[in-house]
Amino acid sequence: MGPVDWLAVGLAALAGAACIHVWYDAVMPLREGQSRVGVLAVVLAMLVVATMMGHNFARVGAERLAEKPWLFWMMPVGFALWFVAPALVIAQGRLAVGWKERALDAAGWVLAFAVMGTVFWGRS
Incomplete structure (x- = not known):
């Protein structure tokens, strides 16, 4: 096992949180009586995912x-x-x-996971 790229973990968490935030605002507006989850909670949840x-x-x-770069998207x-x-x-x-x-x-979560994989690929 190689080392975990902790900077990529943090960046991927922020990118995934930003992606899902934009997705919810653009594609899934709130209905009557609904409220957004706090930004900190979303970032912390994405940090757990990015750590994994x-x-x-x-x-x-x-x-x-390096031999199989498609794994950066296939796995997430x-x-x-x-x-x-x-x-x-x-x-x-x-x-x-x-x-x-x-x-x-x-679909928003699949997109967010793909964005997170892209961050790891960019750091490789």
């Missing part, structure tokens, strides 16, 4: 990532598609959220 990504990339190793987007999106769809179904809003929410 940084550890994952360190486990793969710089040499393998795959995680978002196969774990995060289904969890959102199931959880929001319990809250009577419509399918369109669930799909848009999941």
